[in-house]
Amino acid sequence: xxxxxxxxxxxxxxxxxxxxxxxxxxxxxxxxxxxxxxxxxxxxxxxxxxxxxxxxxxxxxxxxxxxxxxxxxxxxxxxxxxxxxxxxxxxxxxxxxxxxxxxxxxxxxxxxxxxxxxxxxxxxxxxxxxxxxxxxxxxxxxxxxxxxxxxxxxxxxxxxxxxxxxxxxxxxxxxxxxxxxxxxxxxxxxxxx
Numbered sequence: 001x002x003x004x005x006x007x008x009x010x011x012x013x014x015x016x017x018x019x020x021x022x023x024x025x026x027x028x029x030x031x032x033x034x035x036x037x038x039x040x041x042x043x044x045x046x047x048x049x050x051x052x053x054x055x056x057x058x059x060x061x062x063x064x065x066x067x068x069x070x071x072x073x074x075x076x077x078x079x080x081x082x083x084x085x086x087x088x089x090x091x092x093x094x095x096x097x098x099x100x101x102x103x104x105x106x107x108x109x110x111x112x113x114x115x116x117x118x119x120x121x122x123x124x125x126x127x128x129x130x131x132x133x134x135x136x137x138x139x140x141x142x143x144x145x146x147x148x149x150x151x152x153x154x155x156x157x158x159x160x161x162x163x164x165x166x167x168x169x170x171x172x173x174x175x176x177x178x179x180x181x182x183x184x185x186x187x188x189x190x191x192x193x
Contacts, residue, residue, distance in 0.1 A: 084101045084102045084103040085103045085127050085128055085129055085131075086129075087099065087101055088101050088103060088127065088131065088133070088160055088167065089129055089131060091160050091162060091167070092131060092162060092166060092167050095162045096160075096162055097160065097161045097162045098159060098160075098161070099159065099160040100157075100158075100159055100160075100181055101156075101157070101158065101159070101160045101169065102155075102156070102157040103127060103155070103156065104127075104153060104154060104155040104156070104186075105125040105126050105127040105128065105133070105153075105154060106125065106126050106151055106152065106153055106154070107123055107124070107125060107148060107149065107150050107151060107152045107153075107154055108123075108124040108125060108126040108132060108150070109123065109124040109150060110123045110148065110149075110150060111123055111124065111134075113139065113144075114136070118138050118140045118141070119138070119139045119140050120136040120137060120138055120139060120170075121135075121136075121137040121139050121144050121145065121148075122134060122135065122136055122137075123135055123148065123154075125154055125156070125169075131166050131167075132165070132166040133160075133166050133167050133168065133169055134163075134165070134166070134167070134168045134169070135154070135156060135158075135168075135169050135170075135172065135185070136168055136169070136170040136172075137170075137172045137173065137185055137192070138170070138171075138172070138173050141173040141174065141176065142172065142173035142174070142184075142185075142192055142193050143192050144192075145185060145187050145192055147187070147188070148187060152187060152188070153187075154185060154186070154187050155185070155186040155187075156169055156172055156183070156184070156185050156186070157172065157183045157184050158170055158171045158172040158183035158184075159171040159180075159181075159183065170183075171183045172184060172185050172192075172193070173192075173193050174193050
């Protein structure tokens with residue numbers, strides 16, 4: 001949610017900057033009154049839905065020549081999970097895959113390594129929203145986390161793939177071909193990629 005707010009504020013500042021006439025030191029038009037933002041669960045769900053729906057038509061809006069922001073109020077629920085956990089939850093409900101995510105959780109269960117094809121360290125993670133994920137960490141391309149134990153906190157950045165059991169996160173390593181975003185796992189302050 002913080003990232004969405006930051007992007008929105010930068011966009012507003014950029015519009016205001018582009019609409020300023022540097023030669024006369026004056027705005028090109030009269031300022032617009034107030035922009036008031038109220039982020040709640042419904043609006044964040046709508047933003048996520050729009051972000052995932054690539055087929056939705058994009059409507060162009062007429063933007064006033066000058067935007068002056070007088071007040072911005074943001075209501076945040078501190079008990080809400082991080083934005084990426086909400087993104088994972090949304091992707092699971094909508095059966096979306098190929099979603100780049102960053103979140104953390106606790107190791108629920110260590111599974112045996114998958115040694116078919118590229119070898120993967122596998123374990124289940126429980127997120128703050130109680131959803132479980134399978135982490136499939138390619139140990140042919142990245143180091144294995146040998147000290148990993150049930151109950152440990154693990155942070156991850158990788159690609160979410162939907163399945164009926166909660167989903168899988170993979171690509172938690174550097175892409176040797178540099179065609180995919182580099183992922184990672186973080187355990188006890190050490191990054192594995």
